[in-house]
Amino acid sequence: MNLDIEIFLADEWHRAANLFVHEPALGYRGPVTLDYDPQYFLDHASIDYSQGHPARDIRALSVRLPVDLASRYTQKWPPFLLDLIPQGHARRQLALAMGLEENSRAADLPLLLRASGNTIGNIRIAQAEQEERQRLASSTPVGVTWGEMLERSERFMEVFDRFMMIASGSSGLQGEWPKVAMTQSADGLYYPDPIVADDQAMDHVIVKLLRSDKATDRDILRLEGLYSSIAAQIGLNVKKAGTYAPGVLIVPRFDRKIVNGRTIRFGQESIVSALGVSEFGYVGTHESYIEVIKSVSTDPDADVIEYVLRDIANLAMGNTDNHGRNTAIEKYTDGTVRLAPVFDFAPMRLADETIVRSTRWECMKSRGGDTLPNWQVVCDAVYPNDKDRAGKLLASLVAFGERLNEVPKLVASETRDIEPSISRALSRFDEIRKSLTVNLPTLVKR
Numbered sequence: 001m002n003l004d005i006e007i008f009l010a011d012e013w014h015r016a017a018n019l020f021v022h023e024p025a026l027g028y029r030g031p032v033t034l035d036y037d038p039q040y041f042l043d044h045a046s047i048d049y050s051q052g053h054p055a056r057d058i059r060a061l062s063v064r065l066p067v068d069l070a071s072r073y074t075q076k077w078p079p080f081l082l083d084l085i086p087q088g089h090a091r092r093q094l095a096l097a098m099g100l101e102e103n104s105r106a107a108d109l110p111l112l113l114r115a116s117g118n119t120i121g122n123i124r125i126a127q128a129e130q131e132e133r134q135r136l137a138s139s140t141p142v143g144v145t146w147g148e149m150l151e152r153s154e155r156f157m158e159v160f161d162r163f164m165m166i167a168s169g170s171s172g173l174q175g176e177w178p179k180v181a182m183t184q185s186a187d188g189l190y191y192p193d194p195i196v197a198d199d200q201a202m203d204h205v206i207v208k209l210l211r212s213d214k215a216t217d218r219d220i221l222r223l224e225g226l227y228s229s230i231a232a233q234i235g236l237n238v239k240k241a242g243t244y245a246p247g248v249l250i251v252p253r254f255d256r257k258i259v260n261g262r263t264i265r266f267g268q269e270s271i272v273s274a275l276g277v278s279e280f281g282y283v284g285t286h287e288s289y290i291e292v293i294k295s296v297s298t299d300p301d302a303d304v305i306e307y308v309l310r311d312i313a314n315l316a317m318g319n320t321d322n323h324g325r326n327t328a329i330e331k332y333t334d335g336t337v338r339l340a341p342v343f344d345f346a347p348m349r350l351a352d353e354t355i356v357r358s359t360r361w362e363c364m365k366s367r368g369g370d371t372l373p374n375w376q377v378v379c380d381a382v383y384p385n386d387k388d389r390a391g392k393l394l395a396s397l398v399a400f401g402e403r404l405n406e407v408p409k410l411v412a413s414e415t416r417d418i419e420p421s422i423s424r425a426l427s428r429f430d431e432i433r434k435s436l437t438v439n440l441p442t443l444v445k446r
């Protein structure tokens with residue numbers, strides 16, 4: 001099967017590449033051939049290529065796939081496609097609706113085509129977009145207000161249930177919590193994302209609902225909204241805090257931006273894809289992800305610091321769900337590539353199913369594990385041959401420890417009615433915060 005892959009640049013979609021799927025029944029574990037379109041290469045990347053700088057930024061399908069004229073045959077699908085395949089709640093619901101076996105690899109291609117017509121980021125599959133147009137053609141657009149989304153009104157829930165299945169901007173959202181991508185149109189109402197034309201878009205959000213009626217899940221969703229606000233206040237990169245109401249969280253999208261009535265799409269790629277891994281459930285190390293950041297970021301020192309600070313925040317605030325697809329690379333229209341803003345930052349320690357940290361510090365394996373990292377060791381592992389950078393990183397961690405002192409006060413003012421949950425979420429907070437102060441004397445001596 002031939003698929004045409006398009007990339008959004010300079011206000012329009014461009015045919016960028018062709019993907020031939022040799023054995024569709026094998027899903028992402030089957031061989032493919034990927035070729036950039038020659039005209040796309042000439043128009044958007046040939047000059048850079050001739051100067052010895054192949055385009056790996058927003059113009060490329062992946063930071064690992066520079067725009068060139070090479071024909072790439074691989075035994076598995078390229079990793080960036082796995083970012084587009086529905087997983088979790090969306091995969092289960094779509095597979096059921098489409099009569100597919102959820103865990104069958106033969107379901108991967110049909111699910112990809114259902115989800116990749118209007119995706120997170122700036123990549124889509126042309127055939128998927130065409131199929132989506134046909135699905136939506138018979139549907140009457142129904143808009144809802146901001147208040148209706150927060151109230152989970154009957155009209156909004158009808159829109160949610162219906163378009164979560166047929167609108168690719170929603171079906172492609174990964175994770176265990178039901179989500180729908182909504183876009184505000186010029187009339188002030190919010191519609192499922194693919195319905196609103198770019199020149200009519202005013203705002204882009206993701207609406208996240210409870211995955212169950214359990215009290216723990218209610219607390220997790222509520223605290224995710226609060227955590228995004230706290231993350232911004234302690235200096236982490238957050239585009240904008242989410243808005244919470246009972247049973248719903250509205251999250252601003254950071255892969256879209258409205259500029260003078262134009263919709264700008266930024267590229268987004270999971271750090272697992274940027275590492276070059278074509279597999280789900282991959283368990284990586286912090287060190288391997290940091291090496292990716294060093295190699296692709298326009299400002300690697302700043303992004304490495306941000307990455308390590310996020311791990312500290314996860315440890316201190318009980319977010320154990322730190323797998324690689326919860327961290328992404330963002331590609332901007334000015335050609336820069338940076339660590340994407342924080343997302344899915346929530347106290348998953350509260351989850352009934354006991355979610356454990358999957359991404360760990362390799363350098364701590366022989367030192368008792370990374371439950372309580374020695375941050376001096378971590379900094380030396382991040383920059384093994386650069387004492388100055390290791391020292392600057394450690395200084396940033398120590399300063400972050402000071403900012404963490406504000407967290408209990410910020411949390412307490414909003415969570416008195418769920419004190420047992422927040423106490424459990426922050427059960428290791430003091431221990432982690434104190435671990436950042438013991439290295440200060442060492443830092444000064446360096």
